[in-house]
Amino acid sequence: MGISGLGPGFLGFGHWIRVLCPELGSIGSLIVFFGFVTFFAYKLRKQRHQEMHEGDEEFGELPGMPTRFTFQQLQEATDQFRHKLGEGGFGSVFVGQYGEERIAVKRLDRAGQGKREFLAEVQIIGSIHHIHLVRLIGFCAEKSHRLLVYEYMPKGSLDRWIYYSHGNDAPFLDWQTRRKVISHIAKGLCYLHEECMKRIAHLDVKPQNILLDENFNAKISDFGLSKLIDRDKSQVITRMRGTPGYLAPEWLTSQITEKADVYSFGVVVMEIISGRKNLDTSRSEESIHLITLLEEKVKSDELEDLIDKYSSDMQVHKQEVLEMMRLAMWCLQIDSKRRPQMSDVIKVLEGHMNAESKIDHNFVATSKTMFGIAENTGSSDPPQASHLSGPR
Template identity: 35%
Template sequence: MEVPAALFSFQLLSFFLIVLHLSSFSVPMELGSFLPNCSKTCGNVEISYPFGVGDGCFFQGFEVICNKSIPFLAGSDLQLVEILQGEVRVKAKPFLVTSCKPHGNMVTEINLLQDSPYTISISSNRFIIIGCSTGGAVTDANATLSSCTSVCYTRDSMDDGSCTGQGCCQTTLPRVQKHKVLTTFLIGVNKNLTSPCSYGVIVENGSYIFRKSDAWDFNLSENVTTKLEWAIGDHHEKLRNKNVSICGQNSIDYDSKRFPGDYLCRCSPGYEGNPYIKGSGGCQRNKEHNPCVPEATCQNTNLGYRCSCSTWNVGDGYRMGSGCHRFKGIQLLLGSMVSIPIMITALSWFYLAKKNRQLTKMRAKYFHQNGGLLLQQHVFSGKGTCSNQTKIFSARELEKATNNYDISRVLGRGGQGTVYKGILEGGYTVAIKKSQLIAQCQVDQFINELVILTQINHKHIVKLIGFCLETQVPLLVYEFIPGGTLYQKLHGYLDDVLTRLSWNDRLRIATEIGEALSYLHSYACMPIFHRDVKSSNILLDWNNTAKLSDFGISRLVPLDKNRVSTAVHGTIGYLDPEYFSTGKLTEKSDVYSFGVVLLELLTGRRPVQHEETRDYSSLVMHFKSCVGRGNLLQVLDKMVLEEAKMEEVRAIAGVASRCLTVLGARRPTMKKVARKLASMR
């Protein structure tokens, strides 16, 4: 294999051969049939069917060997830690290779064999390289699919917990076709500051935390794990085509999305248990997961539960909906016959009850219209934990928090809606986002933003606290960031006071937003393209710490795609011209928009200027024109000229210029941009 010239004299070191040929004994078994006296544990690990220990206790390919109360996957040295739905967690040590000087070169392969139900999980693992002047890659027969390089400028340049290229680097694993052979290797070079050994390991994302001492003396902890995906193989496809039930009663099979023909089983909505077992040991009705309130009649259907309120009760009957409420209008009407005053009182109560019934029906309608049933099914089927991570607010709570959406509580308005300041019971201040338009596209954007925000956890991205579905348009509740937006502080007055940002604040804000975008592109469980990066979507607290907000038009991107076709969204002045002309969205579109934000920080000017000023119309074109004529100082903000060092200004201007390159392929990634900005600070 030819080593790329950019790696100079890097030498191929050794990596490992992982052969996941984890087959079991060949006893023919029907899925769901097993002996009742099978062991359910091995040591502290629960063993559930289709996995099993001993003859007749497991489905073919899922045997577990229990050796002195320590479980291993049969046919391998992989110690089992936990069995999950579609995945197993194993100790990572078998996936570790150590290569020390002066060993010869060796290229090894990962062979994913046809008879094995296991593959290395692409989404749950990372390929980590530890050492100095060390690179690693995963390749197929044609080209490098995934790689990273680790260097050590000085011992102090490394940080504990940071695996971003100094002493430690990490990269995602490539998704390949079934039974594809991968080649993996380490690359090293002898320089003044090098570690005696290089290490490569595939570990579960987040299970390994880098310490800078590991670059010289590395011992893989027993707690570090690797995840393998499993599924029922495609050799049962014929049974599925003949409509023969492979899963147990009250359960369904679904594609595992691992490889075509592979599938898993799950219990039907309202049931829980082991979906792979037939009979009493399988999926059973779970009354605790019944979505109906006690006052409602519950009917079980193939699609789940159907709730309906009994006579003289109103509402939709669902726990997450309006429930059931007693309607006493008839009794009051009969009692009104006694006297006119009583009748007037009864009619008044009847009117109020009718209004309350209409309000309840209207809120139930909005609940359904705003995707409430979809979220409800998401929770009760066990697919998500949204309800455990966020709070579901009632319409009345948010009306009280905003003083019935008083205009004095408005924090800002935009294309996606209006943001209000809210004060909850207990004095906790929040920001409440309310869509402006009543259209299905707005509901879709709300659901999109909700799904994305529940998957994000970063200190420089605004945190979602909860949501409300009972209003005409859905509402999102965020943490309150009190300092206004970057746009307000750069281009105008905030609370009638002219604000000025110091150079140090501007450089730090650029670094923090760069880190946030780098996280979205490279470190989130699925890459996220923001699509509307601009200074008005960057919130600042009282210390001018930055947080990225507004994910209404963002896109989740599968790991095997680096671009998606989509309708063009964004803001004039920040919009990537390549995305605008082709409709092909890539991570480089966010890089271009970030470059415009860097120009705002440097110049203090708006991205688009009105023609009557006769100065410029496009900040990007004006900046490029001045730089081309060697007049960079002409466009810089007065504060920048007074406080910044020129070498810093030129460096930031250089980063902005590369981000604003017309061809997206020539722009740097946000990971590289964030690393450059961090090194300047």
């Protein structure tokens, strides 16, 4: 650290030494001054070193921890982070090989996911196991390095397979595959919400966080924004987090339950059905926001217009697709209490019950009164997150 880095206030300290201790003279004052500079630089280095090791100790105390890797091990496993699978808001993901197993290593940016989010991801996904959740193999918390090691999912993330674009060479998914993916997402969320010791709200459900294996079995990934909710509490108060376009209306209040994931699930189902992004600025102004378009189409009895036009198989199964849309609309209720639990969603998907028919066909909150809070927001735009995560 240079002297200039200490600021003008500290540099003025040398002047006060000369005023208060004139007998020291110029050379003596300089010696004292540089002594103080050295002392403060040492204290700063010691503090940073201590914070770094306190963080490491914190990871060491976590119960039921997955495998802890050294940074060198992961460098070697990824061939010096040579082959990048993708890049997102918190860092980059690289493919690697560890022993007989192929792995995906997420290397977190220093300015991205913080220690709190990293701890959350390691603790939450390291202690739960489900066929439709991506398996966390291990992690690295060494000095400033923060890395997560996952099972490798060869088909990548769902967004690659459902969004039509001229540059996307992935084949269109048939209806049965899309239906299977929807069912797997529902089962993964049901486990988090209803089958764990503590309810877990994922809070960032979107196609980029749904990964696919070689047989298009879907698994939920990326638990960096997740929150634990005690069973004896109805909700948790938290700062806004997630991705614009998938955020439930109640984010305007910051009083969140796992039902925020149910709303996001409804958005993802509509994207899978329509083959387009929820927010697509390349479209005409009236078609930019898929869920607003859904409101208009259901009220004018034109839901068929939203079925993926590029897939003939989707058109063949039109009636099944329309039933799936009705399930999505149940999940998209502005009042979170009127949304189904994910266990009910699974019952509908498996044919054991019907989706609720008496639902409100307004899916985008335009005021706080729409979900039980007085005071008009004065905007029909979807809420913007103060803590955003990009695609990853």
